[in-house]
Amino acid sequence: MDDQQRVAAFVTEHGLEAPPAYRLLDLVSEVGELGKEVTESTGYGASPGTVDVDRDELGDALFALLALAEELDVDASAALEESLEKYERRLDERGTAGSGE
Structure with missing residues (x-):
């Protein structure tokens, strides 16, 4: 079981559900x-x-953060992978991982 699933199970088990705005x-x-x-x-x-x-x-x-991802139905591991790929592209193209100019 990954960390996001563990958090989701904990939230459910203890009745800690909350709307995304509150999670944020x-x-x-x-x-x-x-x-x-x-x-x-x-x-x-x-x-x-x-x-x-x-x-x-x-x-x-x-x-x-993981509880927010769960409420938004976002796979946190997939989101992290996308971000790492984005940073790699920026490093290759511009020499920096930052989004600034």
Whole structure:
């Protein structure tokens, strides 16, 4: 069973279903918590080399992302594969993975 299926089973088992808009808000909230940890661990940017993020917070953000993918009926693994291919193309064509000019 892949991670997205595990999250979907957990959500169903515990009655945690939510519309996609709420799933997105949860994801944004979890990513915000990661930002807070980075902000605090670096002394508000004074020591950028001291980034410290709790693994469970990364897990929370990943859970929220996979739950959103499930609610949108998107295969997260396929979406990741498409993104990796896109980045490879950009690197080959422009020498950078970024979307900017």
